[in-house]
Amino acid sequence: MSSTGATVYENFHKWISELHRAIIKLSEVAPLIYCMSDIHGEYDRFQKMLELIKFSDSDTLYIIGDVIDRKPGGIDILKQIMASNNMVLLLGNHEQMCLDTLGPNNVYGSRALWLQNGGSDTYRELMYMMTPTERHRIIMFLASLPDHLDIEVGGKKFHLVHDSPSDDPNIRIWDRPSPSAPPPFPDRTVIVGHTPTCYMNKDERNPFAIWHGNGIIDIDCGCGNETLLRHLGCLRLDDMEEFYT
């Protein structure tokens, strides 16, 4: 090979190496879309999950309700979500019970219902362990949450809602979907939480796993319950990879 030929070859080789490095770098920072639900105060599992998925500033996390109650870390998780600009929280029935009790439209009897459903730690922290200004900031944040969202990831459409797709806001956060129901939408996959997946797959012997139904996916793997079979589940919507902590 002539010396000019060798230089051309070396330059080409160098260019290919640089391109290869650039592709690797791009794949490391490519933004990814994740969803979780029903963390129910399990702060440690939530932090472990963020580490496991290597959640970065360019990724987006949708949390489909029920961050608070049952276990004591709910307010810390809420504060983390509020401080982040790439975590999107949807309203769950537990956030609604908190709002009904402490929000601007106080609902008669809501405090008893909330406390019966694991709200004691959240209630105590909001009422007695923070300033009225901080409490107001949290309540106003909860009051601003959407109760459903339609998103598109890589050409696939998803409808995110805490419990059931419906025109009725109460059904959206309170009802339980039937595992044998027909697909709710012809063109979108529904992703819900609220109902631990053991009730959908009738499997109470194995660790709870994300349930894939007919046009609907349930990602509530039982956080906040007492069973040792519970997990925090996380679904990456780009490739439907599942993660558990």
Ligand SMILES: [Mn+2]
């Ligand atoms: Mn719920």
